[in-house]
Amino acid sequence: MSAAHQALRTARHGGRELAITVLDRGTHTSYSACGIPYWMAGDVGSGEDLVARTAEEHREAGIDLRLGVEAVSVDLAARTVTTADGETLSYDDLVVATGAPAVMPDWALRADGTAYDGVGVVKTLDDGAAWIERFAAAGDGARVVVVGAGYVGVEVAETALERGFEVTVLTRGRGMSILEEEMSDRVNAGLVAAGVEVVLGAEVSGLDVVGDRVAGVHWDGGSRAADLVVVAIGVRPATGLLAGSGLEMAANGALRPDRHGRVAERVWSAGDCCEVRRRVDDAWVFRPLGTHAAKHGRALGDSLAGGDLAFDGMVDTAITRFAHGEVYLEIARTGLSRAEAEAAGHDPVALVTEGTTATGYMPEAEPIAIWVMADRTTRRLLGVQVVGGHGAGKRVDTAAAVLWAGGSVDDLAWMDLAYAPPFATTWEVLQVAARRVAERI
Amino acid sequence: MSAAHQALRTARHGGRELAITVLDRGTHTSYSACGIPYWMAGDVGSGEDLVARTAEEHREAGIDLRLGVEAVSVDLAARTVTTADGETLSYDDLVVATGAPAVMPDWALRADGTAYDGVGVVKTLDDGAAWIERFAAAGDGARVVVVGAGYVGVEVAETALERGFEVTVLTRGRGMSILEEEMSDRVNAGLVAAGVEVVLGAEVSGLDVVGDRVAGVHWDGGSRAADLVVVAIGVRPATGLLAGSGLEMAANGALRPDRHGRVAERVWSAGDCCEVRRRVDDAWVFRPLGTHAAKHGRALGDSLAGGDLAFDGMVDTAITRFAHGEVYLEIARTGLSRAEAEAAGHDPVALVTEGTTATGYMPEAEPIAIWVMADRTTRRLLGVQVVGGHGAGKRVDTAAAVLWAGGSVDDLAWMDLAYAPPFATTWEVLQVAARRVAERI
Structure with missing residues (x-):
């Protein structure tokens, strides 16, 4: 919808006139998936608050929006899209913005392909509504097992604590894998301090089921009883409709559009169904x-409408929070991991520095705590x-x-960052962290 | 003291061996002047908390620190410093780090050169201690007039409100002159909402005095009764000891050291007695x-100890806060003002954008509210x-x-900044503000 609205805006300012049809198999548009854990926690009053633009607003802007219509195949040569209902639409330009649904592993599914009762993902507004119902139905002290300790896993752990449940987080690795180990350890410690049971190295192998309902989770080496199981192990690009199209795709099916969103002649893509270019190491x-x-x-x-705005990639920045009771952690990263830096041929120097967010x-x-990594030879900043x-x-x-x-x-160590006692130390802690790495090189 | 300790550190790592003598006319070293308003407000328990390094700690590090010794003149040719006691010290290298005492205008002074009772500045630990005594002696609802609405003026207004006093801020201009008018207006509105009386365009001409004690303040067009008067109209470099030395100085007496702190052969300087180089327009x-x-x-x-660390200037970043009751404002700036941009030959485009600090x-x-300014021709960012x-x-x-x-x-509009609902909007507000200016160019 960002693309559609920008195309109309550019058209209004002298660009190419476009008739835009949007097909979506779902029932909602333009909502904040990132807000769903906070809605589940009760921080956000209703699912409608998460909707940035309603279907009516899109239509009023001149977009022919068709909800509940799933595109199932594309013929790039004929320039047609076929829907699940068998309708065929022709196009001049195709925009693939199909996103990436949450992965639901086989162990969570019944024979009919639906999840066992009490098991779900956190991705769509419908998912959020289902969790709110499950939470309401669960008694005080219900046992919630969260599978996965990425952003969603950590946010949902907070949500479940706020709702008064007993929470276990299972992760097949060492916790938040977006962080280096010396940093993810701090997140694990925060989870534990807030009352979460964290089990590292636990790759779930199956569920205990009573009737159609989950009753427990087991993995190689352990098991836990569970009233509810949140599956938060990642997402996968929804590019099945392009199978056999010959378009370049990553191993997981993600497209690789250029900076203007172009995938091929008259085929465009952006969003969660794509990889993005990381500027730091020029990697997809x-x-x-x-x-x-x-x-x-x-x-x-x-x-698409004839302009030249470009998306010049990213530097792998991300942030989340874990807060419950006395525990409050902001968790953020940007740039490469040590392994990525080494893979890119760097000789990385990295240190963790501890300090305070304001003057002591x-x-x-x-x-x-701040982890800073730089290249020993070029002194280039690589990650924080x-x-x-x-x-x-x-x-x-x-x-x-x-x-x-x-x-x-x-540059990071010596640049001019804002200081006053409520906000920083005289040598801003980020700069102390950079300086220590600079001195170590 | 930063220079002294770094020189010793560099010497330890193979640099030039140095015997360092430090003369200071005061009684304290290495304290946070920025913390004094918060100490006065009661946020900080004691003046000692503001001391980063005590005299003993400096001496233990090997520095010959002489407190209560004022250097009054320098002979650059003979390489000697003369103190107020008439002692003459010779040196190989001279470091001038005399800072910038607060300006006390003539109208605040008695015939003997001291301020009237109830009148003072906020600069040294002794000033802070004096204000804490004055605040304690003042009755509930005492009337405090703050002259000046820079950082110190605004911070002391907060301090006085927190202490339960009636507060008037007088400023000869339009309020915080470090901000553009459309931004300083927001600060003024915040001060007023918190209960401060703000009088713009009020250049103080004199005091009403009863006995030796201030009783009121008057300016062209008005006057106010006052039990206490805080003078916060700025500081001036203490470079009188270099009068007649022939060293290049700004109109206010500030020195202009190079990136290594060198002012002349064997003469060095840094800190508040100096101007600094602003990279954005290459101005002092x-x-x-x-x-x-x-x-x-x-x-x-x-x-000084043979290393090559350099201070490559600044970009005019600063921050402060005004908080009382329901009012909470963080106030920050970086880069040029519109007037400075025009003086540097830019054709500036600037806009204020309103948004939220987290997802709505x-x-x-x-x-x-964010003000962003860029150059119309080069699109270079000039100020925020x-x-x-x-x-x-x-x-x-x-x-x-x-x-x-x-x-x-x-760059600012499209770079990869951290987003999660508790921290930002999907398009970070700083980037929306930059994008709007980019679209306006």
Whole structure:
């Protein structure tokens, strides 16, 4: 929808006139998937609050929006799309913005392909509504097992704690794999301090089921009783309708559009069904995040209507939060991991630095840990990760700006960042962290 | 002291061996002047909390620190410093780090050169202690007049409100002159909403005095009764000891050291007694802030001991806060003002954009206003100012990083900043603000 609206905007400003038809197999448009855990927690009053633009608003803008219509195949040569109802639509330009549904593993599914009762993912508004019903029906102290410790897993763990449930998080690895181990350890410690049971290295192998309802989860080496199981193990691009099209795809089916969203002659794509270009190492990576989707969609829409806006990639920035009771952690990262840096041929130097978010004597001061990595030879900044209290997380934006410009660890250490006692230390902690790495090189 | 400690550090790592003598006319070292308003407000328990390093700690590090010793003149040819006691010390290298005492205008002074009772500045730990005594002695509802609406004026207004006093702020201009008018207006409105009387365009001409004690303040067009008067109209470099030395100085007496802190052969300087180089327009400006002092001092100390660390200037970043009752404003800026941009030959395009600090449906969302300015021809980012709720202020750091790299408004609009609902909107508000300016160009 970002692409559609930008195309209309560009058309109004002298661009190519377009008649836009949007097919969506779902029932809602333009909602914030990222907000669903907060809706489930009760921070957000209703699912409607998460809807940025209703179907009516899209239609009033001149978009022929058809909800409940699923595109099942595409003929690129004939320039037609066929729907599940057997209708065939022809097009001049095709935009594939099919997103990436949550992965539901076989162990969660009945013979008919639907999940056992009490088991679900957190992806669509309908998912959110289903969880709110399940939460309401579950008694006090119900046992919730969250499978996966990525953003969604950690956010849902918070949600379930806020709802008063007993929470276990199972992760096949060492926790948040978007962080280096010395940083993900801090997140694990925060989860545990807040009362979550965290089981690392637990790859789920199956469920215990009573009737149609989940009663437990087991993995190689353990099991837990469970009233509810949240599956949060990732998403997969919905590009099945392009099977056999000959378009270049990543191993997981993601498309690789250029900076204008172009995949092939008259075929465009953006959003969660695509990989994005990471500027730091010029690599294709699958990062199904709303920020990339919104920017790439906008560039696509403008380009489709004859403009030249471009999405010049990303630097792998992300943020989340885990908060319950006395525990409050902002968790953020940007740039490469150590393994990615090594794979790209760098000789990385990395250190964790501990400090405070405000000057130590102020009541606002909270602990913050910052991991900084730079290249030993070029001194180029390669990555920054943060775990800390209020005000910690968005500090990665400053590092992201340095990565965007290809700057050095010295740039980060010496640039002019804002200081006053409620906000920072005189040497901003991000700069102390960069300076320590600079001195180590 | 930053310079002294860095020089010793560099010497330990193979640099030039140095015997360091430090003369200071005061009684305290290495304290946070920025923290004094928060100490006065009661946020900070004691003045000692503001001391980063005590005299003993400096001496243990090997520095010959002589407190209560005032250097009054320098003979650059003979390489000697003379103290107020008539002692003459010879040196190989001279470091001038005399800072910038607060300006006390003639109308505040008795015939003997001391201020009337109830009148003072906010600069040293002794000033802070004096204010704490005056506040304690003042009855409930005492009337405090703050002269000046810069950082210190606004912070002390908050302090006095927190202490339960009636507060009037007088400013000869339109309020915080570090902001454009459309932004300083928002600060003025916040002060008023919190119960401060703000009088714009009021240049104080004199005091009403009863005995030795202030009883009121008057200006061309008005007057107010006052039990206490805080003078916060700025600071002036303490470079009188170099009078007649022939060293280049700004009109206000500030020195202009190079990136290593060198002013002349064997003469060095850094900190509040200096101007600093602003990278955005390559201009010398007087910005007596702790961040610049700490960085420049460190570069100086390293260079003095044979290293090559350099302070490569600043981009005019600053931040403060005004908070009382329901009013909470983070106030920050970086880069040029419109007038400075025009003086530097730019054709500036600037807009204010309003948004929220978090996604609108989250309880964390608070209003934020962002002013962005860019050059019409080169699209280069020139300045960003922010007034808003929790999390607003440090957003200028991201803009400061773009300014540091000489990036464009498009870089700011399209770079990869962190998004999750508690922290930002999908299009981060700073990027929406930049995009609007980009579209306007």
